[in-house]
């Protein structure tokens with residue numbers, strides 16, 4: 001399908017409704033002025049009741065999974081939904097309208113497909129939030145799972161995944177007052193992966209490493225005084241990328257040393273070493289000296305043919321060597337990342353990669369589903385994703401293998417344009433979960449984020465008088481490296497303004 005016309009009297013939700021269309025009808029353009037299939041949504045409110053009505057005009061199959069909820073009326077397929085208006089401030093009200101509108105459209109289009117997607121009508125990135133929301137309303141986990149199934153059509157398998165994640169997060173989620181996380185980004189890579197969502201110009205070529213590190217340290221210095229004055233305390237630190245270990249160890253040491261000196265007291269530090277071909281004895285020795293407890297060695301796959309195809313300049317041999325070296329040098333927490341549905345890979349390829357990883361016994365393993373972002377080479381190449389069913393079989397088999405080997409899911413997030421509308425899941429052995437990942441994915445701790453493209457987030461509590469909802473505000477840094485180097489002080493001021501407003 002090329003294009004679908006979508007008209008709504010709530011234009012502020014046009015993009016959210018378009019996501020629902022793509023969720024059920026597959027990749028297509030959704031515009032208010034397209035021809036062919038026509039979808040109309042109208043929202044109205046009577047007192048405390050929201051009234052949503054969606055209609056479908058055009059040639060789509062009918063009699064699908066949710067046809068019992070819809071009716072035919074003058075050649076149109078019609079679905080109407082009544083829902084309670086949200087209680088609380090304006091944000092809660094807006095959320096209630098958006099949810100009702102999306103549900104109505106999902107139920108209408110659910111009459112045109114035989115099988116519903118695994119996450120039902122959910123298109124946001126944090127389904128765990130909904131289960132937490134159910135618990136806050138006094139439901140048990142089982143009642144919360146039923147609510148997710150009945151309200152959002154989330155599959156049994158996915159509500160079970162959420163319940164397992166909540167169990168793993170127990171005692172880890174939440175923070176002491178004034179605690180925050182720190183992220184410092186090193187946006188350099190030796191080659192660009194075909195699925196990478198950074199524009200080529202945003203990933204450095206190595207010649208700007210020293211001025212970049214100078215700017216990064218300057219940005220951290222400028223914010224440190226504000227953090228001290230406000231009594232902020234670091235909870236978890238994360239050096240990400242790019243590939244932090246793509247720069248010389250002495251430059252990476254400068255970044256870590258500055259971060260730890262300016263923001264002392266973290267409960268954990270993680271360095272996303274990432275590409276195995278950048279991990280050598282000198283880098284690992286420096287990380288050990290700096291007290292880094294957790295690193296990532298990311299194979300993505302153990303198939304060399306695929307690694308070549310996706311532009312990663314390393315082999316599975318490099319991964320094995322880097323992993324063995326890290327163990328020999330005493331790293332007790334190593335994470336490994338994999339991507340399901342990489343170009344040219346099927347179920348057996350992912351399964352054999354995960355089997356090899358399990359044999360190495362890293363403390364945590366993350367399984368992503370391939371997402372094709374607009375700025376990636378794969379998108380330029382008009383690469384078509386594996387079928388949703390195949391992608392789903394892959395991640396489900398990976399999950400079964402990992403759980404059978406004693407790993408448990410502990411965080412999850414979703415992105416747009418993912419294979420099969422699936423999810424990225426972090427698995428860890430009990431006691432090995434990464435705090436930063438939980439905080440970041442659940443948005444339960446504020447983050448001061450430094451470096452090109454880094455996005456700081458600050459959490460503001462709601463007001464008891466109902467005047468304002470709890471909210472999260474963001475301060476993004478510029479993505480381009482040259483611009484970042486020139487404007488690092490301004491980026492620091494943005495962060496200070498965010499925190500001190």
Ligand code: SF4
Pocket residue numbers: 188189191192193195196197198241242243274275
């Ligand atoms: S390692 Fe990550 S940041 Fe670097 S090119 Fe690949 S996807 Fe992009």
